[in-house]
Amino acid sequence: MSSTIQPNAGIMDRIVYDDDIVKMFLVATIFWGAAAFVVGLLAALQLAFWPANLELEWLTFGRIRPLHTNAAIFAFGGNIIFAGIYHSTQRLLKTRNFSDFLSKFHFWGWQLIIVGALITLPLGYTMSKEYAELEWPIDIAIAVVWVVFAVNFFGTIAVRRVKHLYVAIWFYIATIVTVALLHIVNSIEIPVALFKSYPVYAGVQDALVQWWYGHNAVAFFLTTPFLGLMYYYVPKAANRPIYSYKLSVIHFWSLVFIYIWAGPHHLLNTALPDWAQTVGMVFSIMLWAPSWGGMINGLLTLRGAWHKLRTDPIIKFLAVAITFYGMSTFEGPLLSIKSVSSLAHYTDWIIGHVHGGTLGWNGFITFGIIYYMVPKLWNTKMHSERLMNWHFWIGFLGILLYYISMWASGITQGLMWQAISENGQLVYPDFVETVMRIAPLYWVRFVGGSLFLIGFLFLIYNVWVTIKHAPKKEKESYVKVSPLKADVTAIGSGHRKLEALSLVFTVILFISVLVGSVIEILPTLSIYKYLPSSEKTEPYTPLELAGRDIYIKEGCYVCHSQMIRKLPFDVLRYGPSSTIAESMYDRPFQWGSKRTGPDLARVGGKYPDMWHVRHMINPREITPRSIMPSYPWLAAKKIDYHILRKKFSVMKMLGVPYDDEEVANADINAEKEAARIYEELLSQDKSLESVKDTEIIALISYLQCLGKKSSNEGVTQ
């Protein structure tokens, strides 16, 4: 790396990169990675062994699962993206980051947001929209930090010393622009309290906007930035250029054009209008081509260097990561086919699919990049190549156990749900029977996750010792670049022209993602106009709304859907399929994405109130083999009646047909309603005196209204 060339020789300028910020993000990646994996492992254990919920409200599965997903995506994934972007962008553009202050602001702002999530999610402050659970103050903080990141990044592009933007930079730009759009549109919400708000979208609109966001969180947070990193770090690690630059350009544009449309594949066979489902399905299948183009481009970069796969652990991590990218992007379109989705949706197959992508693709490419960067940044060698190899094999085995167990679990349970006997009845009418059948696989998943974590501990130890033994006096290096002025004089008013070109690029990109978004979402925003007037839905009563917010707070949606699909076996098990009208006042929607427990869309009136009390306090008392956590605190914590007036006024503002009197008396009406339920319970069991005005009463009120609100249930299917 050292050279005898004089730094100021000729017309060359010299640039010193800001690698401190890269180191900070890198260490944060490792720190939060450990946290995300440990929390994930706890969640996996809770499903295999329910007492691991510990009867602590802030450690139950419903609150831990969002914490795990947020930590894995935004803390572990986010920090490595920023580390990689700051490291590679400076080198690709031959300039120091635009502003050291903005870089630091970005770093500390992002860590503060993570800490905010770490505190609020276990406390039950959640929007209940997957990967967008954080409440409005944190949403605003995310927007601010993201804008700071964008200013810093585009500033760096503006002061670059290289004429053209390498394709990795394109992927970074796509990430920055699209994540901003997704986050802002999906997070439009009206605050009720410091950590409570209601989204402006309701029911099917909320579902479509959320999964437009949710799927593109995968696309533009876990795919495009990592592809950008792939296009930089794979050539670096293999020391050869990317297989085909032409292919990378087509890969890029096809991906950003198609990905934005794919969201509705999360809502197949639901009440979402069929045209939107079909659009989502078709575009998801189209994604096959660009995804595999990218995968092939990444893998073939190793052409002529395949022997390194045997000897170089970094290449091992990168090659397996790209292979997992190929597998996930093969499986994703497959799962987006309506008939496949009817089997796989709501089952562990989806969980396996997601973890193939996150552990295999995002995880392994991150480990490869960490092992590549650490010796470069600290000017040393990795402490132990053997440990790197151990990490690779143990982690790889862990992913395989995870992936295969979830395939087996998902397909088994999906087939059991579908099984209909010759006389037209469900073969397994008891939901818990289908859970018991897959419970052993939850242990296999736990073992797989443990292996992945053990491998990661090797990384932590290896990196720690490497940094500890690195030369104390840090190497300072510079690069030679053409001075800015020379560049400008060489091509007339050139530099401004270059800036303009990157602006044009960004605008085209923005339009391309906007087109898909608008065309897909716009018709749904006016959908309630087209509902048959015969189908009337009653808005929630104050106590039902209070109960609904408790349902959200406890994360019930994590395991229970409220969407009976238009499929015979769903209808047989749960009743007439759900309609658009039924959830038209649902802010946020609660359609769910996983059935670890049964669907609750029509649970109202199915069981008496007393059943729910006993079931909530100890589910095993009702269903001996249930894996649901116990919720004893619901029978102790008091309902917050006072906030109901505020909640009602916000709902009214959002268009729910409450009159002024209902808003003004929301708290009083709720108290009356609660007293009625309480007295009925007390008449059956005198020992229930203590449940007066407790959250369990509100929750029962909500559960008992599910499926009872629409005047015309199931007829419009």
Added chain:
Amino acid sequence: MKQVALSYFDNIELTNLALILFLIAFFIVVFRVMSKENQKLYKEMERLPLEDEEYEIKEDEK
């Protein structure tokens, strides 16, 4: 099925517009990528990650 699908949707021209835009964009990209004038540029571009040699700052240069 089709009737149900479209009963909620009165913006058929939007999808046509999207299809046309989509195809035009795709062909522009493919045409540009394959055009001869870009081949030399792409040869340069693909070398970019590999051309970031760094030089150590010597003590006496500081």
